[in-house]
Amino acid sequence: MQAFLHQLLSGIADGAIYASVALALVMIFKATHQVNFAQGEMAMFSTYIALALTQAGVPYWVAFVLTLVFSFVLGLAIQRLLLRRLSRLPHASELTAVVVFIGLFIIFNGAAGSLFGYTLKEFPTPFDPGAWYGSTYLSSHEVGMILMTLIVLGIVFVFFRFTRLGLAMRAAAENPASSRLVGIRVGWMLALGWGLAAGLGAVAGMMAAHKVFLDPNMMSGVLLYGLAAALLGGIDNPWGAPIGGFIVGALVNLAGAYVVGSHLQQALALLVIVVVLVFKPSGLFGRTVVVRV
Amino acid sequence: MSGLLVLEDVDASYGATTVLRGVSLEVADGGMVALLGANGAGKTTTLRAICNMGVKTRGGIRFAGKCIGRTSTEDIVRLGIGHVPEGRGTFMSLSVDENLRLGALRRRDAGIAGDIARICDYFPVLRDRMDQQAGTLSGGEQQMLAIARALMSRPRLLLLDEPSFGLAPVLVQDIFRILRVINKEERMSILLVEQNARLAFDLVGQVFLLETGRVVASGPPQQIAADETVRRAYLGQ
Numbered sequence: 102m103q104a105f106l107h108q109l110l111s112g113i114a115d116g117a118i119y120a121s122v123a124l125a126l127v128m129i130f131k132a133t134h135q136v137n138f139a140q141g142e143m144a145m146f147s148t149y150i151a152l153a154l155t156q157a158g159v160p161y162w163v164a165f166v167l168t169l170v171f172s173f174v175l176g177l178a179i180q181r182l183l184l185r186r187l188s189r190l191p192h193a194s195e196l197t198a199v200v201v202f203i204g205l206f207i208i209f210n211g212a213a214g215s216l217f218g219y220t221l222k223e224f225p226t227p228f229d230p231g232a233w234y235g236s237t238y239l240s241s242h243e244v245g246m247i248l249m250t251l252i253v254l255g256i257v258f259v260f261f262r263f264t265r266l267g268l269a270m271r272a273a274a275e276n277p278a279s280s281r282l283v284g285i286r287v288g289w290m291l292a293l294g295w296g297l298a299a300g301l302g303a304v305a306g307m308m309a310a311h312k313v314f315l316d317p318n319m320m321s322g323v324l325l326y327g328l329a330a331a332l333l334g335g336i337d338n339p340w341g342a343p344i345g346g347f348i349v350g351a352l353v354n355l356a357g358a359y360v361v362g363s364h365l366q367q368a369l370a371l372l373v374i375v376v377v378l379v380f381k382p383s384g385l386f387g388r389t390v391v392v393r394v
Numbered sequence: 395m396s397g398l399l400v401l402e403d404v405d406a407s408y409g410a411t412t413v414l415r416g417v418s419l420e421v422a423d424g425g426m427v428a429l430l431g432a433n434g435a436g437k438t439t440t441l442r443a444i445c446n447m448g449v450k451t452r453g454g455i456r457f458a459g460k461c462i463g464r465t466s467t468e469d470i471v472r473l474g475i476g477h478v479p480e481g482r483g484t485f486m487s488l489s490v491d492e493n494l495r496l497g498a499l500r501r502r503d504a505g506i507a508g509d510i511a512r513i514c515d516y517f518p519v520l521r522d523r524m525d526q527q528a529g530t531l532s533g534g535e536q537q538m539l540a541i542a543r544a545l546m547s548r549p550r551l552l553l554l555d556e557p558s559f560g561l562a563p564v565l566v567q568d569i570f571r572i573l574r575v576i577n578k579e580e581r582m583s584i585l586l587v588e589q590n591a592r593l594a595f596d597l598v599g600q601v602f603l604l605e606t607g608r609v610v611a612s613g614p615p616q617q618i619a620a621d622e623t624v625r626r627a628y629l630g631q
Contacts, residue, residue, distance in 0.1 A: 221560030265499060272485050272496050281467040283501035
């Protein structure tokens with residue numbers, strides 16, 4: 102029983118990371134109907150920036166905030182300088198975007214490798230390094246990971262629900278033509294969405310790196326779990342995605358420990374993706390917008 | 395010409411397809427004007443040309459004395475033009491309240507809550523549905539919401555693209571009655587695009603008739619209605 106609880110809670114802690122990545126994917130999907138395959142690699146690259154900062158003697162939380170700013174600007178710049186131009190090409194299609202995302206994936210992966218090396222690197226945690234108040238179930242870092250994710254999700258929720266800018270971003274994602282008529286700069290809202298998504302990814306990266314160590318391939322598995330989480334929660338539903346993250350975290354960890362073994366955990370994520378797409382494409386919490394004509 | 399909105403010899407095209415050819419029309423300050431014509435005559439394109447919405451235009455478009463031909467769609471609302479688009483442009487998954495607040499997004503003053511209350515006096519049904527998802531409203535309610543959303547920007551000129559489309563006659567009469575009140579009480583100028591000529595005749599002071607991208611007749615509604623050729627060709631009489 103104790104071992105089971107440990108696996109469950111540890112899985113939920115991992116789920117916090119998948120939740121952030123899933124929300125980042127959903128944010129971009131809602132606005133563009135595209136899945137950013139480079140989301141994880143961008144997060145990994147951001148984490149290297151955070152590591153470089155802390156190694157240069159910058160205190161953890163200052164490095165944390167600076168990394169968020171860096172990621173935000175990076176995401177914004179990718180949308181403004183690259184994707185915006187691409188969408189204006191006369192023959193741009195869904196596949197164009199997919200190819201570009203794969204390209205970004207390879208670029209960030211390669212850039213991180215050549216700039217920072219391929220060896221595993223230890224990444225600091227701002228939380229107490231040991232067990233959580235003598236708990237046998239969770240480390241302080243894992244508890245911190247969960248809390249951090251909940252706080253970030255709360256901030257994102259308040260931003261989208263209660264601010265004018267958040268409302269404008271939701272409107273732009275839903276109805277660009279109508280948004281322009283009320284004065285919303287739709288292009289900038291998209292770019293802002295990319296910036297926020299990159300920031301969310303960076304939080305996930307920095308939290309994950311302490312647990313699994315930092316290397317250029319750290320986030321490839323996480324992206325897969327994040328995608329499974331987003332689909333499970335409902336890729337169109339920003340509130341379902343994080344819940345999907347926690348579920349996938351727990352599921353993968355438990356199944357890895359008791360059923361399929363650790364080598365098949367990623368295959369399990371793929372299975373989740375396939376099952377959701379076949380049986381319930383809108384996900385567990387996906388809402389179909391009710392429309393009366 | 396010195397009206398609030400003046401179009402002078404305007405051409406408009408989508409890519410290689412020219413839709414409007416030399417359209418000139420005018421909406422006086424406080425005036426109410428109908429733009430009539432059959433399907434495909436270029437009515438919607440005229441409104442899009444004014445708002446620079448995905449059409450390429452040539453010629454003079456002036457609003458309140460300023461040339462707005464190059465002004466981006468996002469900035470048009472700031473100048474004081476509220477556009478109720480074809481198909482109503484409802485933000486389906488957002489609440490009625492959020493739809494209304496979006497209309498006032500570019501405003502920075504403190505009167506927004508007051509305006510929501512005031513506009514709901516025109517459309518009481520919206521008041522009861524404030525927190526409802528806008529996509530669940532009926533067609534007529536969505537049309538009212540679209541007009542209310544445009545009013546939230548406190549425009550000087552309201553562009554309406556077929557507000558009667560797909561609605562029951564009794565609802566249309568209701569909406570037209572409210573438009574008359576808004577025009578009178580708020581001195582808001584209105585440019586109304588309609589297919590239903592007879593309805594529009596009762597409402598407006600000036601009519602422009604479009605045919606395949608050209609203005610073929612204009613004048614007060616009585617004059618247009620009396621014109622034998624116009625009646626036969628466009629009013630089915």
